Amino acid sequence: MILSKGSEIVPISIAMCTYNGAKYIDEQLETILAQDYPLHEIIVVDDRSSDHTFKILEDWQGKYPSLFKLYLNEENLGFDKNFEKAISLCSGDLIAIADQDDVWMKDKLSSLVELFADQHVTLAHGASITLKNGNLHHFSGQLKRYKLFEGSDSRKLFLLNQLSGHNIMFRKSILQQAIPIPDFMPYDWWLALNATTLGEIKAVKRYLVHHRKHGDNAFFSKKRIKNPLTLLSRLLLFKQIQNLSSESRLFLDEFIAHAQQHEQAPTSKIDWHFFKFLINHSKIIFGHKKRLFPAFTFLTNSIKFAK
Structure with missing residues (x-):
């Protein structure tokens, strides 16, 4: 206790x-x-x-x-x-x-x-x-x-x-x-x-x-193997977590649907459907970052992940 x-x-x-x-x-x-x-x-x-x-x-x-x-x-x-x-x-x-x-x-x-x-x-x-x-x-x-x-x-x-x-x-x-x-x-x-x-x-x-932080650090090392998990594969693993609230599970299902479409979208263009999802939920997804102009941060990060 x-x-x-x-x-x-x-x-x-x-x-x-x-x-x-x-x-x-x-x-x-x-x-x-x-x-x-x-x-x-x-x-x-x-x-x-x-x-x-x-x-x-x-x-x-x-x-x-x-x-x-x-x-x-x-x-x-x-x-x-x-x-x-x-x-x-x-x-x-x-x-x-x-x-x-x-x-x-x-x-x-x-x-x-x-x-x-x-x-x-x-x-x-x-x-x-x-x-x-x-x-x-x-x-x-x-x-x-x-x-x-x-x-x-x-x-x-x-x-x-x-x-x-x-x-x-x-x-x-x-x-x-x-x-x-x-x-x-x-x-x-x-x-x-x-x-x-x-x-x-x-x-x-x-x-x-x-x-x-140094060159031999396991996290910062240039020899570190790149994680093979994509955004979609991570989200699908998160879906396996027990006891997710109904609100979180509904949000995750929507996120997964957009991530599936995004993986099929041309990499040279912005996926505007995914961008809209990210910008609509930017306070949840990117709200932890401290910036003088939060709206600008939300916009730039939504574009970054929608490419």
Whole structure:
């Protein structure tokens, strides 16, 4: 039972995936261990690193044998499937995602866990700011560019993923519905959508993570395999999610119909039927973006996706 602030300690599992992360992993683990909220366990799944990442992890486990639980994959699973495995191994009531190369603020966990005093909250997230070459890029900070997603309106997540895994904490109970994660589906997107159907999402509107950007990062790497899922194939996967509200399901059916027609339309021209759908629902689809002239943003994004 998750109670109000100041009551019992809620068990929080940290789910971390590693792959050739030797350069930065010590610093990240130091910031996790320095949290001002007690840790239940740190689950780390290594995806067949070719550097000495796993040896570093074994050294940390030697220092904290009751805290660290290490797993080495028999074969490389890839970014999203490896995180699916890691969160499946967690035993805490709440699960927080950790990238291998970020820097956490000391109060990240304590700030997020407070939101779960509300029993309707299924997932909470904070904001991150880019750390590149050791320097913070404040213009890149999420709070400057986006309104952090809150609520339970699944429709807002059908076109664009608005939550980043390294910022989220969620109830383990949502995994009963969210696992397995479809192939090639970003795990954080899938978890967020499922969370909206089981309760609501809340946000801490502060920077809780310095998110490191570099060439070896699994997300930013130029060697990253392009996701083969098209808009239509993603929407069809979303249709499989249980407990979607009737409003969201009707919206999704209409979205799918337009996406099917759009895939058959000439790529050199604007699909005006799809454009009309996007512009009519632009506040839902693009409303998370902060712009001085929202109407212009709605227009340009509707054109972009209708091409």
